[in-house]
Amino acid sequence: MSLKRHFKGRGAQQNTPNRFLENSHEIRDDFLEFCRLEGEEADSNRTQYIPIFPKTIVNTVTSPDVGMEYSMNPYQGCEHGCIYCYARNTHEYWGYSPGLDFERKILVKKAAADLLQAKLRSKRWKAKTIVLSGNTDCYQPVERKFGITRACLEVFLKYRHPVGMITKNSLILRDLDILKELAKDRLVGVNISVTSLSEETRRILEPRTASIKKRLETIRILSENNIPVNAMLAPIIPGINSHEIMDLAKAVSDNGARSFAFTVVRLNGALGGIFTDWIKKTLPDRADKVLHQIQECHGGSLNDSRFGIRSRGEGQIAAQIHDLVRLAKSTYFKDKKFPVLNHEQTYKDGQLRLF
Secondary structure (H helix, E strand, O other): OOOOOOOOOOOOOOOHHHHOOOOOOOOHHHHHHHHHHHHOOOOOOOEEEOOOOOOOOEEEEEOOOOOOOOOEEEEHHHHOOOOOOHHHHHHHOOOOOOOOHHHEEEEOOOOOHHHHHHHHHOOOOOOOOEEOOOOOOOOOOOHHOOOOOHHHHHHHHHOEEEEEEEEEEHHHHHHHHHHHHHHHHHEEEEEOOOOOOOOOHHHOOOOOOOHHHHHHHHHHHHHOOOOOOEEEEEEEOOOOOHHHHHHHHHHHHHHHOEEEEEEEEOOOHHHHHHHHHHHHHHOOOHHHHHHHHHHHHHOOOOOOOOOOOOOOOHHHHHHHHHHHHHHHHHHHHHOOOOOOOOOOOOOOOOOOOOO
């Protein structure tokens, strides 16, 4: 019988090998038994915060499926631990595993606000919405410690520059003062991710995220303060949350969301193995059914890299999801519309131009 333990509060339950590294690290049962006998910890499961020093912070997004032109990420890796997160694969570029390392080794860009200011002041830069964050959550728990996202918002406000935000953490309400000022000039739009209305589902899918109650409350408070919210009902995972589409749409609409978007889950790169290992340990009774239904949405594979199809899926199950989405939009969002942000940057030097 295996002695490997459950990593409480984590999504991934293993560190898959990094495809770019020659060597890999494995925790063997005999080592775990030795640690038990010696009263030692084989793995502390603690989160590490590692400073890094990039030269730039704003990234050009070339994917036609993402819906943004530019993004920036104050942090790499994400302690939220969402098991389905596509960003896990990017942790390999930093020399880490997309499994547990992605959740426990958080790379911190302390100079992000200064780098952003230099970008906005550049004579060649023309105002376009920059999204916080296109990769990992800018309001994950580490933000309480470093406050980098708030510092970046202060830069956006100083230069009256449009910013989009994607998060599933109620910590965004800490910065309500800045968001309200940005919203006065149509300079901010917020995307709140709501994947399920079931706390049990949320807990196993996204172990260190804000509760569903907190997320709906966050949508309501932002909306009451005239800050436009788009709900991200993503990803839709057949057999796990696909039956909740109508209820999710109603809940976010009732709390003030002006629109919603969705994706069908896809498990590219190392994600396929990480998710398979997780679901067989966490939901063994329906693991095979869920995996087969995901495969049916992507031509018989867990992986799908085809632009235009990979986030939408294809086949009968995907078609059923799309039908429910259309019904949800016509039922709960018929007269709602997410606004276009203001791209007329008049504060190029951090002050109003008079002439």
